[in-house]
Amino acid sequence: MFDIVSPEAIRDGRATDAYFERTRDALEGAGRDPHVVCEVTADQFPDGSFETFAGVKDAAHLFEGRDVTVHALGAGQLFDGGPVMRIEGSYLAFAELETSLLGFLSSASGWATGARRVVSAAGDDVSVLSFGARHVHPSTAAALERAALVGGVDGFSHVAAGEVLGREPSGTMPHALVICFGRGEQEAAWRAFDDHSPEDVPRIALTDTYSDEVDEALRAAAAVEDLHSVRLDTTGSRRGDFRHIVREVRWALDDAGHEDVGVFVSGGIGADDVRELRDDVEGFGVGSAISNAEPVDFALDIVERDGESAAKRGKLSGAKQVYRSGEDHVVRPADEPGPTDGRPLLRPLVEDGEIVRDFSVDEAAKRCASDAERVGFGDEE
Incomplete structure (x- = not known):
């Protein structure tokens, strides 16, 4: 029914380019049938432009x-x-x-790098959710959301991906809910969401459907008891100075005694927007930036054949190790020996066909955050 290559075809090697057959x-x-050493690389030499590695679980399997x-x-x-x-x-x-391997690694590493860039811009006290599944083929949504988690996001919105990854999806409400109630009935829409959503779902009201953002934010805060946040999803064509809008909403909520109601922002948000808005925002929903x-432009190349160095022109021959120094x-x-203070980064993943590593998303996210801080990834210029 759908144009989806089956997992069996991928495992069997049929999801490949014809020239490999x-x-x-x-x-x-x-x-x-020579004994070879192959390496997957994006760049031969360091150039100071770091990216985040992901897709490892799929590659191992x-x-x-x-x-x-x-x-x-x-x-x-x-x-x-x-x-x-x-x-x-x-x-x-x-x-x-090779074809499937590079596909697993290239897309996932690009998504994880995009997520890390946004999360680094947000800082420690602002949440980031991945809202980007609508931009990819639905069969890859779980891979997208795993990569986003590796990059450091706090959650994601895709229901089926949550089932695959064992995570509860996050989300607020769409404009469609408010429009289904109609102009002037925003309070009814917000209360319906409050009345019929599970208790553990944060009450976040979308407040820019029909009226001014400040007006709808104040109306939502008055209409819904224990409102967690208001969400601004204003399209770029109507924003004007979006930071000013966000600050005005924050000011108005505080002035009306709703200091506990946060401001959540979504809609075409990237790392630069996050950096500009983060002081007045509790959280971001980020889609296309992730x-x-x-994708990271990985290639796979033979670097040794039957124990001898061998590589095509433009590639560095011989097996290598990489270090964090x-x-x-x-x-x-x-x-050859590595730097005296260097930590080798290429570690066993599969030994004689047996997977020898686990794939904790939380541990990967911790590794990403720690390494990003160490190398200064995402530092403001």
Whole structure:
């Protein structure tokens, strides 16, 4: 019914580019199957532009049961040049998996990097929710939301992704709810949401459907007892000075005795908006800045063949290790010592087809936050 490639096709290696099938035919016909070391990289050398590694769980399961050994960065690790993954085994044990592997890693790492950029801009005291699932194919929503969590968001809105990830989805209300009640009936819409939502759902009223944001915010605060927040989702074409609008709403709520009612902002919000608005805002709903983040342009290349260095032009031959040394990302040959204060980042992921690592989203998010602080990712200029 839907244009979705099945998990079975991915695991079996049929979700691949045709030339890998031709390669298998050629190698098998010629009686060749060298033992290789392959590396996944985005950039050969560090350039000071860090990105966040994600997609590790899916990658591990892709190799599960195959006669290969895989080392990789941890989910949430920031990287800047050099390999993020190293795969060792006979080439035909995993040749067709390259297309799916890069797809798993490229999109997820882009989403996690976008999320980390927004979360770093928000700071420690402001929540960020991922609202971007509507911008991706629904079959990838759980992968998107896992990557966003790795990047540090506090939650997400997608129901089915929550079922996959074991997380309760978050969300407020759409303009459609208010419009279904009609102009002048905003209070009825807000009260209906309050009356019929589970007790553990924060009461957040959308307050920019028909009237001025200040007007609807004050009406919502008066209409709903124990209102948690008001949400401003004003489209860019009507915003004007959005920071001024947000500050005016905050001032009006305080002046009317609603100091406990927060302000939540969504609608085309990016890291720069978050940085500008965060002092007056309790939380952000962020969509396209995460879901539309540019995928990381990973490539997979053979760097050793039958124990000898081998690589195409423009690629660095030989197996490598990467290290975190202070705030630096350091790339060295795997058979040479690393920096004296360096911590090796490529760690076992799959050994002889067996997954040897767990995939805690919370641990990955902690790793991401700690590493981002260490390397200064997202620091204001």
